[in-house]
Every structure is written in structure tokens, then in C-alpha cells.
Amino acid sequence: MESGDHVQELRGRTPRVTAAMVAARAGVSTATVSLVANGKTRGRVSEDNISRVQEAIAELGYVVDSIGSSLAKGISSIVILVAPDISNPFFAKVIAGVRGSLGADYQLLLSVTDAGEFPRVDDVRRLLALRPAGLLVDAPSAAFLDELSVAGPLVLLDAPGLESFAPSVNLDVGHGARLLARHLADSGHKRAAYVDSVTGTATFEIRRAAFLAESAALGVTVAPDHVIGTTIDVGAAASAFAAVWPAWQRDGVTAVVCATDTHAYGVLQEARVAGVRIPQELAVAGFDDLPYSATSSPGLTSVHLPGDALGAKAGEQLRRLMEGKGLEESQLILQSSLIVRGSTEPAGT
Amino acid sequence: MESGDHVQELRGRTPRVTAAMVAARAGVSTATVSLVANGKTRGRVSEDNISRVQEAIAELGYVVDSIGSSLAKGISSIVILVAPDISNPFFAKVIAGVRGSLGADYQLLLSVTDAGEFPRVDDVRRLLALRPAGLLVDAPSAAFLDELSVAGPLVLLDAPGLESFAPSVNLDVGHGARLLARHLADSGHKRAAYVDSVTGTATFEIRRAAFLAESAALGVTVAPDHVIGTTIDVGAAASAFAAVWPAWQRDGVTAVVCATDTHAYGVLQEARVAGVRIPQELAVAGFDDLPYSATSSPGLTSVHLPGDALGAKAGEQLRRLMEGKGLEESQLILQSSLIVRGSTEPAGT
DNA sequence: CTGAAAGCGCTTACAG
DNA sequence: CTGAAAGCGCTTACAG
CATH class of the missing domain: 3.40.50.2300 (Response regulator)
Structure with a gap:
């Protein structure tokens, strides 16, 4: 059992250094060690003791034990x-x-x-x-x-x-959604579709609602039939799109907005398979502006969200x-x- | 300070339930509570006490405190x-x-x-x-x-x-690297280039070394000039590739292998900008087989690594x-x- | 400025 | 089967 031996060997190597050991070495109490280790020395520990303790800490490689500290303080870090x-x-x-x-x-x-x-x-x-x-x-x-x-x-x-x-x-995803609706309206689209995320988090409700409302206001029709939803998965989005595209195309849909870029990748993938020209026959856009959206071909129009x-x-x-x-x-x-x-x-x- | 108030309000809501409280309620010692809570009752706690304690635990919503437990056991979970x-x-x-x-x-x-x-x-x-x-x-x-x-x-x-x-x-990244070299050789490539990662982790050494060795063995030349390295970043890879591509093209390079798919996305991006036809003029491949590699256009040939x-x-x-x-x-x-x-x-x- | 002591919540020999 | 007690490592009033 090579691994076991190794772990065993390691186990002996690092005996835990405690505040008591530091205290003994510095010739002070553990209370003083605690004060120094936590930088709470202001007006409570003499310069002399501060440096003795700091030396001892350095020599021994002491690190305050999180567990003991958390228990004493009632809270962890x-x-x-x-x-x-x-x-x-x-x-x-x-x-x-x-x-x-x-x-x-x-x-x-x-x-x-x-x-x-x-x-x-x-x-x-x-x-x-x-x-x-x-x-x-x-x-x-x-x-x-x-x-x-x-x-x-x-x-x-x-x-x-x-x-x-x-x-x-x-x-403010709603703002981005409205910008997107406006962009599509400006580009002359009359009928759009929406591929939603089915995870049901509030952000997706807002993305969809804001896009639909602004589209309607700008004269871009998104029929109830033209809204579908899938999990956040390239493959799921691709097959869902494949299933509905013939009907959408027949209905005159020229733009698809996806709740996430990941969904949009699926649509792009399927569109390629189906020979749909992007953006001439179908415009595609997403939300999130993932790194790959700048790299895909064509690049993916996306609502940029500042995740960092x-x-x-x-x-x-x-x-x-x-x-x-x-x-x-x-x-x-x-x-x-x-x-x-x-x-x-x-x-x- | 709305937030402060709220936190304050919450703070009072959940008084910590301790083993002592459970013990008092069940009419046993904290030792018994500990045994029951940890499922160490076998031959040590009577059926009667087990159920009393379990009831008390359920009623009080007791959860073993990790901090106390860790300190006592000397190890956390x-x-x-x-x-x-x-x-x-x-x-x-x-x-x-x-x-x-x-x-x-x-x-x-x-x-x-x-x-x-x-x-x-x-x-x-x-x-x-x-x-x-x-x-x-x-x-x-x-x-x-x-x-x-x-x-x-x-x-x-x-x-x-x-x-x-x-x-x-x-x-076994080396295996994948060799498969890739063989694939390129089989496709008729004579001169290839390599875009490495500069992070210096061992896996990248192996990817490169295995690819270079197998390429050489199969008659695909990778000149020292045709090996560059960048950080794992689409943009960095793109601009590095942009800088060297004219020379590589002049030298007859027809295939570029990248240490990661991320690097490859950068190469694909720049190739598109420069009007390089993929794969006719230049074949591109990477490692990792990220989800987007199936979706990019063209799809990215990649060494699949089972991350999960x-x-x-x-x-x-x-x-x-x-x-x-x-x-x-x-x-x-x-x-x-x-x-x-x-x-x-x-x-x- | 300093240290002895209590206490954080739990687990585990130990004695019964 | 059971509980009193020690102890895990630390922090913090407290008394000096």
C-alpha cells in the first residue's frame, strides 16, 4: 500500500503547534499569544512581549487554529x-x-x-x-x-x-433585454421567437418579460407559439430548436432570442446543421456574453452582464x-x- | 439602515440549539445525545433512550455543531x-x-x-x-x-x-496527443505548429512532448520556430497567432495544435479575421473538448479529457x-x- | 501590561 | 447501558 505508507509518513511530520507551545517558548501566557496573533496588542501588550511572541510564532510556524478560535469566538472565518x-x-x-x-x-x-x-x-x-x-x-x-x-x-x-x-x-437584465428588442426592431425584424430557460430563477422571468414587452411596443411580434424553454444545455437547446424551426420558419420568424448564450450555442449549432444562414435567414442572440460568444462564427450578439x-x-x-x-x-x-x-x-x- | 435592521431581526430568530438542550429535553446526558446524533448507538444506548433523543432532536431541530465536534475530534468534515x-x-x-x-x-x-x-x-x-x-x-x-x-x-x-x-x-493526455498527431499525419499534413500554455503545469509538458515526438515519428515536422506559448486566454492566443501566422504560412504550416481548446478558440477567431479558411488552408485542434468545441464553426477537433x-x-x-x-x-x-x-x-x- | 480561569460545544475514555 | 468529567485550542472578561 504505497499510498498508505506515504500518508503515514507524512502524518508524523507535522505535530500541531499550539498557542501553549508558543507561550512556553516566549515565556508568556496563552492570553498574550492570542492577543499578539490577532493583532490586538494596542495598549494591552508590551513591545517587549510583542516581539518575543512574534519571534516564537515565526520559529515554530504557529498558525491560529481556526477550529479552536471559531469555537471561542462563536463564529468562523x-x-x-x-x-x-x-x-x-x-x-x-x-x-x-x-x-x-x-x-x-x-x-x-x-x-x-x-x-x-x-x-x-x-x-x-x-x-x-x-x-x-x-x-x-x-x-x-x-x-x-x-x-x-x-x-x-x-x-x-x-x-x-x-x-x-x-x-x-x-x-439590470431588463435594460439589456430592451436594448436587444430595440436592436432587432431597428434591424427590421417583424417576428421573433424566444428560447427560455426552464430553471425558473427570477432573472429569466425578467429577461423574457422585458424582451416581450419591449418587442410588442416596437412592433415586433412574438407569438405564444414562438416561446419555448429548455434547460441550460447546448444539446437540449439544439434539439428543441430543431423540433420547432420548421414551424417557426413557416410562420415568418426571422430572429431568435435565447435566455442564455448557452442556449444560443445550441441554436447556432442546429441552424448550421439545418443549413440556415445566420444572420441572413435568422438572427440569433443571447444573454450573458460568455467568452466564447466573441469567438463563435458568426460572433454571438449578447446582452453583456458584469459577472465579476x-x-x-x-x-x-x-x-x-x-x-x-x-x-x-x-x-x-x-x-x-x-x-x-x-x-x-x-x-x- | 434597512439591511442592518433585517439582519438584526434575523439574528434573534434562531437561538443555537445545543446538545445540552437536547439532553435536558430527553432526560439524558450529553454523552448519550452525542452517541445518538452520531449513530454510534450499537450496544451503547438503550432503544428507549435512542427514541427519546431522536424525538428531542427532531423537535428542537438540533444539528451537531461542526466547530465543537471538530475540536473534540481533532478533525473537521x-x-x-x-x-x-x-x-x-x-x-x-x-x-x-x-x-x-x-x-x-x-x-x-x-x-x-x-x-x-x-x-x-x-x-x-x-x-x-x-x-x-x-x-x-x-x-x-x-x-x-x-x-x-x-x-x-x-x-x-x-x-x-x-x-x-x-x-x-x-x-493519459499523451495518448490523446499521439492520436492527434496520427490524425494530422493521416490527413496529409507535413508541417504543423504548436500553441502551448505557459502556465507550466506538467500536463502541458506532456501534451506538447507527446505531440512533438509522435509527429516527428510520423514525418510531420514541427520546427522550433513553430512552437509558441500564451496564457490560457482566447484573446492572448488570438494575438499571438496573428503575430506569427504570416511567417508560419510562408513556411508551409498547414496545421496548428493548441494546448487547450481555449487557445484554439483564439486561433479560430484570428483565422476568421485574417480570412484563413479552416480546415482547407489550416487545420486547428485543441485539448479538453470543452462544450463549445462541438458548437463552434467549424466544430473544433479536440482531445477529449474525462473531467467528471x-x-x-x-x-x-x-x-x-x-x-x-x-x-x-x-x-x-x-x-x-x-x-x-x-x-x-x-x-x- | 499580565496571567489564571472560564467557557465555547462537542466527543471519548472511564468508572460505575 | 449511563453519566460525570476531562479535554480539544482558543478568546475574553476579570482581577491584579
Whole structure:
């Protein structure tokens, strides 16, 4: 058992260094060690002892044990990020943003569930048993927030309509949806279709509602028959589109808007198979502006959502809460924009 | 301060339920509560007490406090996954795999660093202060493993050449690289180029070395001038390719292999801008087989790497270690395969 | 400025 | 089968 041996060997190598060991070495009490290790020395520890302890800490490689510390303080330094869809590439940007603004004082714990699933009450209880310093919840449902009775700092991300539950940071997806409708109207489209996401998060309701409303206002018809929904999956979107395209084409649909770029990739893929020329025969657009949308051929017109800023702002807000500072604004809204590419605009236009 | 009020209100709502409260309600000692809560009742707690305690637990909504439990046991239920590049879409699959095989008994904590960065010693120490039940390290460098003297269960993912440090699960990227070389040779290419990743992880060394060796063996020339490297970024790859393409074209290069699909997207993008016909003038291929590779136009030929299986196997191995079971095999290698698409093969071939 | 002591919530020998 | 007690490592009033 090679591995076992190795682990065994490693196990002996690092005896835990405790505050008591540091105290003994520095000739002080563990209380003083704790004060120094936490930087709470102001007017409480002599310069002399500060340096003795710091030396001992360095020599021994002492690190405050999170477990002991958390138990004593009643709280850990863990921040839990709960999200329904970690495999969504958009989410990687959100995470990066959170991490950047949270800094090194907190440890970011991702609560990972199966794609599109939210953790159940049990899971959440188990998470809360870690005594997190704060909680970040991305794209929750009202039902989830209802049963999540959290006792500490909590910030919601991408939770439009749920502002009453907690401070939140949202994206103005409606604005982007309207820009998109206007763009299609300006390009002369009269009949459009919509491929929705069936995950049922609020952001998708808003994307669709805003697009449909603005389209109607601008004279672009989106018939009820021309709205379908699939999971956030290239293949699912592709086959759903394949099934309806003949009818849509017959009905004179010349533009398809997708709730996410991922859906749009499926439509593009199927359109290619079916020999539909993009954008001449069919304009295609999505939401999220994933990195690949700039690279696909044609490039995909998309509503750009600032995922990194979303994460960063949410992290900032949470941090203020965890540090006991108030929030200057408890509701933040970030701007979306429209990136027009070849999938809706003929080259050379 | 709306948010502050809200948090305040929430704070009062959930007084922590402790084992002592459960014990009082059930009329037993906290020792018995602990035994029942942990399912260690076999021959140690009477049926009668078991049900009283279970009732009390249910009524009070008691959940064992992780912090207290961890301190008493000397270990937490956290599993830390350390990885240098969480924003890589390939990684989402790995995470999903890990989560699936780890199950609900362990909490998966992602150590998130900036793209391409590995945590520094300090960060790692802070992570270990959480007393994780186990550690998963993805694509580490030898230097990192050297300073990481871990005292518990540890499994390496995608760490070829580092098998001596710990049990590991690897991908046979070399095999895929050779299949790719053979495919290009069979398609009649005589001169190829290689766009490498500069992150310096072992897997990239192997991808390149295996491809170059097999190409040479099959009579496909890859001149030193025709090997470049960039970060894993579509834009970086695109501009690097733009800079060298005129010379490569002059030299008769008809195929470009990229260390990742992300690099390849950049090449495809730039090729489109430059009016290079794919695959007639230039064949392009990558590694990873990201979801978008099936969707791009043309589809991207890619070496498929089973990211979910990689995560799942690593999770399984770690789990065995954490449960004190030995490993049947401490080194696991997963198969890669070649997915041929339009970027290397003319439609209708 | 300093240290002895209590306490955070749990688990685990131990004695009965 | 059961419970009193010690102890995990730390932090924080508290007394000096």
C-alpha cells in the first residue's frame, strides 16, 4: 500500500503547534499569544512581549487554529457561497469577483449542488453548523429564502424581486433585454421567437418579460407559439430548436432570442446543421456574453452582464456587514449592455 | 439602515440549539445525545433512550455543531480542493465529479486563487488550520507539493510525474496527443505548429512532448520556430497567432495544435479575421473538448479529457483514505480520446 | 501590561 | 447501558 505508507509518513511530520507551545517558548501566557496573533496588542501588550511572541510564532510556524478560535469566538472565518449552477461559465466570473473583494481574511466555501438544484434544508443546516461569518446566495428562489432563516450577515446576488429578504446586488437584465428588442426592431425584424430557460430563477422571468414587452411596443411580434424553454444545455437547446424551426420558419420568424448564450450555442449549432444562414435567414442572440460568444462564427450578439462586478460588489457588501459596518446602500443594481456581433448583423453592415 | 435592521431581526430568530438542550429535553446526558446524533448507538444506548433523543432532536431541530465536534475530534468534515484555475470550464466538470463521489458527509471547500496562481504557503497554512478531513490538489507543481507537508489524507489530480508525493488520479493526455498527431499525419499534413500554455503545469509538458515526438515519428515536422506559448486566454492566443501566422504560412504550416481548446478558440477567431479558411488552408485542434468545441464553426477537433471521471475517481480515493480504508490502487489513469470535427476535416470527407 | 480561569460545544475514555 | 468529567485550542472578561 504505497499510498498508505506515504500518508503515514507524512502524518508524523507535522505535530500541531499550539498557542501553549508558543507561550512556553516566549515565556508568556496563552492570553498574550492570542492577543499578539490577532493583532490586538494596542495598549494591552508590551513591545517587549510583542516581539518575543512574534519571534516564537515565526520559529515554530504557529498558525491560529481556526477550529479552536471559531469555537471561542462563536463564529468562523468561513463565507459560504450558495449557488444553483456552478457549472455555468458565467458563474466563474462571479466567484472571481467575490474572492477578490472578500480578501484573505475569509475563506470562501462553495456550496456545490447538482446543476440547477438548490441545497435542501438539511444541507443548509449542515452548512450553518460551520458557523459561517457570512452567507452569499446566488439566484435563490423565494421558497429557499423562506426556509433559510439565517442569523448572520447575508447578501443576495442576482435575486431580483427578493430585495425584502436581505441586502442584494442585482443586474439590470431588463435594460439589456430592451436594448436587444430595440436592436432587432431597428434591424427590421417583424417576428421573433424566444428560447427560455426552464430553471425558473427570477432573472429569466425578467429577461423574457422585458424582451416581450419591449418587442410588442416596437412592433415586433412574438407569438405564444414562438416561446419555448429548455434547460441550460447546448444539446437540449439544439434539439428543441430543431423540433420547432420548421414551424417557426413557416410562420415568418426571422430572429431568435435565447435566455442564455448557452442556449444560443445550441441554436447556432442546429441552424448550421439545418443549413440556415445566420444572420441572413435568422438572427440569433443571447444573454450573458460568455467568452466564447466573441469567438463563435458568426460572433454571438449578447446582452453583456458584469459577472465579476456582481461578485465583487456582493463580496464588498457582505464584508461590511461582517465587520459590523452598515451598508450605505442595501440594494445595488449593476448595468447591463448590448454587444452586437455577426449573429444579428450581416458582416459589412 | 434597512439591511442592518433585517439582519438584526434575523439574528434573534434562531437561538443555537445545543446538545445540552437536547439532553435536558430527553432526560439524558450529553454523552448519550452525542452517541445518538452520531449513530454510534450499537450496544451503547438503550432503544428507549435512542427514541427519546431522536424525538428531542427532531423537535428542537438540533444539528451537531461542526466547530465543537471538530475540536473534540481533532478533525473537521471539510475537504479542501486546491486548484490553480477555477475559471477554466474544464474544471467545472472536475468539481461536479468530486462532489458526486464525496457525498454529503463532507463539505467541499474550494480554495480559489487568481487564475493560474497557486496558493502561497501562508494560504495553505490557513487552509490547514481548518483541520480538513482531506485534501485534493489539482495540477500542482512539485515546488508546491514540497512545501505542502500535509498530515492527512491527500489525493492529487492531474499531477503526472508527481506520483511519488501522494496517491493520484491522472489523465493519459499523451495518448490523446499521439492520436492527434496520427490524425494530422493521416490527413496529409507535413508541417504543423504548436500553441502551448505557459502556465507550466506538467500536463502541458506532456501534451506538447507527446505531440512533438509522435509527429516527428510520423514525418510531420514541427520546427522550433513553430512552437509558441500564451496564457490560457482566447484573446492572448488570438494575438499571438496573428503575430506569427504570416511567417508560419510562408513556411508551409498547414496545421496548428493548441494546448487547450481555449487557445484554439483564439486561433479560430484570428483565422476568421485574417480570412484563413479552416480546415482547407489550416487545420486547428485543441485539448479538453470543452462544450463549445462541438458548437463552434467549424466544430473544433479536440482531445477529449474525462473531467467528471477525474473528479469522481479522486473523490472516491480520498474518501477511502479518510475512512481509513486502504487504496486498491494508488495510481489511477483515465483514458483520453480524440474527437474529430470540422476544424481538421473538410465537411463531406 | 499580565496571567489564571472560564467557557465555547462537542466527543471519548472511564468508572460505575 | 449511563453519566460525570476531562479535554480539544482558543478568546475574553476579570482581577491584579
